[in-house]
Amino acid sequence: MDGLGHTGSLGVFGADAAALALAGLERAQPLRARLSAISGMGYRWVHLDASDPECRARELTRSARRDLAATLRRDEVRFAGLDLWIPAPHFIEPATADRAMAAALGAIELAAELAELAEGRAVVALTLPTGEEAAGVTEILAATAGDAGCVVADYASPEVEGGVSHEAIGVGFDPAGMMMARGLEVDLGRAVAACKGRLGDARLTDASEIGRVAPGAGRLDALSYTVALTAAGYTGPVVVDLRGVREAEDAAQRVIARV
Numbered sequence: 001m002d003g004l005g006h007t008g009s010l011g012v013f014g015a016d017a018a019a020l021a022l023a024g025l026e027r028a029q030p031l032r033a034r035l036s037a038i039s040g041m042g043y044r045w046v047h048l049d050a051s052d053p054e055c056r057a058r059e060l061t062r063s064a065r066r067d068l069a070a071t072l073r074r075d076e077v078r079f080a081g082l083d084l085w086i087p088a089p090h091f092i093e094p095a096t097a098d099r100a101m102a103a104a105l106g107a108i109e110l111a112a113e114l115a116e117l118a119e120g121r122a123v124v125a126l127t128l129p130t131g132e133e134a135a136g137v138t139e140i141l142a143a144t145a146g147d148a149g150c151v152v153a154d155y156a157s158p159e160v161e162g163g164v165s166h167e168a169i170g171v172g173f174d175p176a177g178m179m180m181a182r183g184l185e186v187d188l189g190r191a192v193a194a195c196k197g198r199l200g201d202a203r204l205t206d207a208s209e210i211g212r213v214a215p216g217a218g219r220l221d222a223l224s225y226t227v228a229l230t231a232a233g234y235t236g237p238v239v240v241d242l243r244g245v246r247e248a249e250d251a252a253q254r255v256i257a258r259v
Contacts, residue, residue: 013204013226013259017237019045019080020252021203024243027052032071039075042256045237046077047125048114050084050107057106065110069117079120080237081153081201082111088129088156091137101137104152105144112148121236122150125172125201130156142166153201170200173229174241175220176207184209184219192228199234203241204255212244214251216258 020043022034029037031054038046048055060068072079084107090096091104107124115122124145128138145152145168155172173195175188184207192199206218216222229238240255242248 013222013238015042015256015259016044018043018204018256018259019047019237019239020256021047021049021083021239021241021243022052022055023047023049023083023085024241024245025248025252031055031068035071035075035077038252039077041253043240043252044076044078045080045120045239046072047080047239047241048082050082050103050110050124055082055110057103057110060110065113066117069114072114072118072120079111079114079118080239081121081123081125082107082114084124084126085243086126088127091129092133101140104141108141108145108148108150108152112150115150122148123153123170123201123236124150125153125155125239127156127172128152128154128169138166138169142168145169151200155201171195171198172201172203173199174203174205175225176203176205176212176218176241179207179219180211188221189224189228192225192232196232199229199232199236201236202229202234202238204238205241214242214245215240215255 020038031052035046050056053059084104086100086103090100104126111124112122114120128134141152151168151170153170153172155174173192178188178191179186204215206213206215206220208218240252242251245251
């Protein structure tokens with residue numbers, strides 16, 4: 001079996017439009033070696049993992065940030081953004097709120113700096129809390145991101161009534177997450193259309209009856225998804241996100257070979 005399931009080729013995306021998210025991949029090698037390997041696979045964008053000690057804002061000096069940007073430029077891999085997958089409740093629970101906010105604010109600053117140094121996108125992908133008690137969190141992050149020229153891509157829910165209320169807060173769209181939450185037959189095209197003009201980050205993910213699978217091995221209709229993203233005005237790279245996928249490194253190579 002070629003792993004493409006019923007959806008056929010993923011070639012509708014194009015290699016230059018595909019980013020690889022480091023979150024969910026092994027950290028057995030230093031970041032420099034991993035970036036070189038990503039470039040060798042054919043990826044031209046990378047979404048760095050803010051939880052990785054080598055990408056953690058509070059641990060990167062100015063010199064280290066310049067070195068990281070230089071590594072990206074040398075390997076001809078553009079910076080697509082930072083993933084910061086802190087559980088949403090951590091932003092509002094007293095025991096974890098300060099640390100979560102510090103991490104998010106640091107990630108926004110780092111993303112903006114790397115986007116400038118490495119010719120990329122100032123995007124931080126995370127999951128914001130919802131409800132009245134979360135309003136202050138959103139206001140602070142939106143103001144900070146706006147001042148930095150960064151976009152916070154919120155993966156909480158792409159169909160929140162009324163949409164986002166801040167220019168610096170965009171929608172993060174995860175097909176697999178939506179299929180798992182709302183059923184494999186959910187109309188992804190319609191869901192993407194509901195986010196028109198608000199998409200800050202879009203994932204290439206897939207799901208089947210067993211859960212998350214490599215893109216092309218589940219129920220995602222890649223062609224329809226691509227058309228929907230374009231119609232909704234999304235112009236960034238589509239992020240190959242392999243969190244929860246078995247043998248993720250092998251899957252990363254298979255996906256880029258088919259886009």
